[in-house]
Amino acid sequence: MRQTAIKAAISDIQTGLPFPMTGDHYGNGVGFINKPLLAWYIMRNIEAIRTRPYHKNYNCYAE
Secondary structure: OOHHHHHHHHHHHHHOOOOOEEEEOOOOOOOHHHHHHHHHHHHOOOOOOOOOOOHHHHHHHHO
16 A cells, blocks of 8 residues: 555656656665565666765755
8 A cells, every 4th residue: 555655656746847757865764665666666767765874965865
């Protein structure tokens, strides 16, 4: 159920963007990215990247 909702939300975001979505950066670690979601990203050529904890210079990519 959650995976379906997350995929639907990301698809909605993609359709609203004026440019192709090529990456997604997470500030909360890899706990959000599971294998089915990662496979879904790979099928759509979206790079999933997490930010490293305690590295302040990564915030501009996550926010």
